[in-house]
Amino acid sequence: MTPQSPPERKHTISVLVDNEAGVLARVVGLFAGRGYNIESLTVAVVDTKKSLSRITIVTSGTPMIIEQIKAQLDRLVPVYKVSDLTTEGPHVERELALVKVCGKGEKRVESLRIANIFRAHVVDSAHNSFIFEIVGSPEKLDAFIDLMEPLGLVEISRTGVVAIARGTKTI
Amino acid sequence: MSTEKPIGAQILLQALKDQGVDVIFGYPGGAVLPIYDELYKQNHIRHILVRHEQGATHAAEGYARSTGKVGVVLVTSGPGATNAVTGLTDALMDSVPIVCICGQVPTHLIGNDAFQEADTTGITRPCTKHNYLVKDANDLARTVHEAFHVARSGRPGPVVIDLPKDVAMGQGTYVPPAAAPHKSYNPRRKGDPALIRQAVKMLSTARRPIIYAGGGVINSGPKASKLLTEFVRMTGFPCTLTLMGLGAFPATDKQFLGMVGMHGSYEANNAMHDCDLMIAIGSRFDDRVTGRLNVFSPNSRKIHIDIDPSSINKNVPVDLGIVGDASEILTSIIRGYKALNKKPSTRNLAPWWKSIDKWREKKSLSFKTSKSIIKPQYAIQRLFELTRNHKEVFVTTEVGQHQMWAAQHFGFDKPQHWLTSGGLGTMGYGLPAAMGVQVAHPNALVIDIAGEASILMNIQEMATVAQYRLPVKVFILNNQYMGMVRQWQELMHGGRYAESYMESLPDFAKLAESFGAVGLRATQPEELDDVIMEMLAVDKAVIADIAVDPKENVFPMIPSGAAHNDMLLGPDDEADKSFAEEGMVLV
Numbered sequence: 001m002t003p004q005s006p007p008e009r010k011h012t013i014s015v016l017v018d019n020e021a022g023v024l025a026r027v028v029g030l031f032a033g034r035g036y037n038i039e040s041l042t043v044a045v046v047d048t049k050k051s052l053s054r055i056t057i058v059t060s061g062t063p064m065i066i067e068q069i070k071a072q073l074d075r076l077v078p079v080y081k082v083s084d085l086t087t088e089g090p091h092v093e094r095e096l097a098l099v100k101v102c103g104k105g106e107k108r109v110e111s112l113r114i115a116n117i118f119r120a121h122v123v124d125s126a127h128n129s130f131i132f133e134i135v136g137s138p139e140k141l142d143a144f145i146d147l148m149e150p151l152g153l154v155e156i157s158r159t160g161v162v163a164i165a166r167g168t169k170t171i
Numbered sequence: 172m173s174t175e176k177p178i179g180a181q182i183l184l185q186a187l188k189d190q191g192v193d194v195i196f197g198y199p200g201g202a203v204l205p206i207y208d209e210l211y212k213q214n215h216i217r218h219i220l221v222r223h224e225q226g227a228t229h230a231a232e233g234y235a236r237s238t239g240k241v242g243v244v245l246v247t248s249g250p251g252a253t254n255a256v257t258g259l260t261d262a263l264m265d266s267v268p269i270v271c272i273c274g275q276v277p278t279h280l281i282g283n284d285a286f287q288e289a290d291t292t293g294i295t296r297p298c299t300k301h302n303y304l305v306k307d308a309n310d311l312a313r314t315v316h317e318a319f320h321v322a323r324s325g326r327p328g329p330v331v332i333d334l335p336k337d338v339a340m341g342q343g344t345y346v347p348p349a350a351a352p353h354k355s356y357n358p359r360r361k362g363d364p365a366l367i368r369q370a371v372k373m374l375s376t377a378r379r380p381i382i383y384a385g386g387g388v389i390n391s392g393p394k395a396s397k398l399l400t401e402f403v404r405m406t407g408f409p410c411t412l413t414l415m416g417l418g419a420f421p422a423t424d425k426q427f428l429g430m431v432g433m434h435g436s437y438e439a440n441n442a443m444h445d446c447d448l449m450i451a452i453g454s455r456f457d458d459r460v461t462g463r464l465n466v467f468s469p470n471s472r473k474i475h476i477d478i479d480p481s482s483i484n485k486n487v488p489v490d491l492g493i494v495g496d497a498s499e500i501l502t503s504i505i506r507g508y509k510a511l512n513k514k515p516s517t518r519n520l521a522p523w524w525k526s527i528d529k530w531r532e533k534k535s536l537s538f539k540t541s542k543s544i545i546k547p548q549y550a551i552q553r554l555f556e557l558t559r560n561h562k563e564v565f566v567t568t569e570v571g572q573h574q575m576w577a578a579q580h581f582g583f584d585k586p587q588h589w590l591t592s593g594g595l596g597t598m599g600y601g602l603p604a605a606m607g608v609q610v611a612h613p614n615a616l617v618i619d620i621a622g623e624a625s626i627l628m629n630i631q632e633m634a635t636v637a638q639y640r641l642p643v644k645v646f647i648l649n650n651q652y653m654g655m656v657r658q659w660q661e662l663m664h665g666g667r668y669a670e671s672y673m674e675s676l677p678d679f680a681k682l683a684e685s686f687g688a689v690g691l692r693a694t695q696p697e698e699l700d701d702v703i704m705e706m707l708a709v710d711k712a713v714i715a716d717i718a719v720d721p722k723e724n725v726f727p728m729i730p731s732g733a734a735h736n737d738m739l740l741g742p743d744d745e746a747d748k749s750f751a752e753e754g755m756v757l758v
Contacts, residue, residue: 018355021304022292033297064484071481077301077321080355
């Protein structure tokens, strides 16, 4: 309705939650129910003693929407902490992908050469295929996948982004 | 007493008792039989048997909203839980603290599509503040205590506890309520002092201020309403209230501008539009209040005080958001204001009050009286006048035109005496809510102002009313239409009254009698007072069927997609205002 809505921006948000049944459903349901984007989502236990999980969500929206997302997340009872890494200073983002490339001859050699440049590892090798494991920023993974496309790329599995603030700062 | 550990059902009842619960609204079924068995054996907690689980949830809301305590619901698994969903959603939207205990199939059957199984935690996740599935009787007591804490603290809301039958029958250890803070949930109560100082500064320079308060003030407790009243009188600022906030400031006060919003008063809406400083307290800029957002109060600075951080900057960007409890923050602001050297003088505010008086002259709530037909507004006015001398009057409503007329013409001077479904707009809310109020306040006068369409949505609760001899008064404004639907069809859909005429209505007087209540009817204006007096005189439940003008519409009105200063004042106003198409898609 507003005539000039401010531009949407990508944000990486870390959420520390109680590792209890249904907590992921609460977070995902919140995004679905309120119509927010999820570009990537990762979750795993990070503290078994305190039973805490960390959810990393990459989302996009106007500043008002992002503020809403954070407030809505913080309102959930099992949520300890919501941290917007994008606005809270420098941070590191990493993603891992497994990329399967099938081919023979020159294309097979070329794929291996590019993998070397990207410091991707071969984690499986068969007569007509490689599986590369690549770690890096999402942009690096995108670039690698783009280069593999003409070389016999058949399947991709990505973890989604995990992120953490630089320096001594903690969530 | 044996040294044996208690079973889940006993733990549950002990926990409820320790939480101060004296009444439960519920309906038995297979999965909750162990709990009912324990209820049968004790005398601390009273159980009110409703006739439909939705009725139980609204009754618990009525109980909670009229007492400030947590309302408690007990239903069985599957259909018991799904029937409660509307009431849970209603409580979520209107921030009403209720705890709903749902039976569940035994843990080993969960996920097997067992008889009367539903994924209750899945279904209720988006319509509760929080929910729990208890898988071990040893966790039950702690879970119940936490559920009550979550329901009543911060922004209150409904909490579900899903309790499998084997857990209710299994043994466990009871733990009493603990004072330790919750590990991840600790809502903020006190406002940030720096922000409060800034707010006080903004107050001191305002020339055209308005205080716009809502249900959050009521939820904060009667103290907040006292503080609000003190604040309004101290500053000399005008005050408007939302539908949910009625009673937070006395309707009889000369600084009260009436309700704000779609069917609010002309003066309240124009003051909201023209103000230079808006102080929102426990109100959430709902679309029924703001109208068209991009023309909402365009030239004001806005302070928003709310206990829920997600309410701030949700619909309307504000200049200053203060998170915290209304009582706490009002106390701090009043202290800060008193300490000011330079306060806005009455002289500074005089031009603003002059504008307000001009708007007031429009008398936007007036209506054409009639000698031949009962005008619905007149019926509410008479009901208000004739109940004024009663010590305690609680009014609940259903949803529709009658609700708006009740809000406009029944004055509330005290908080917690007006109960209506604001956020969700649940037809069928009023009768069970009235039941809950009457259970909590046996000697008070409790009136459900209803429409003939809404009342039929939970009419079965008349049996509950009869069973517990609750002298609830159902005052039906019978216009033989789903009036609000008809009004929108008239204004926006060329008068094509698709399915909004109520055919085959029951004889409400006879219906009342069949439930053991008293049935009354008024069809002429001169009969109205007698019917109301008789309704009040009878010490029994009454359905008073008031035949009102079927063509009457609710005015004033901000049509969907319009600005606050673009109100329809009455039927003669309709012709020359066309409805924007973008407004038509709004509800």
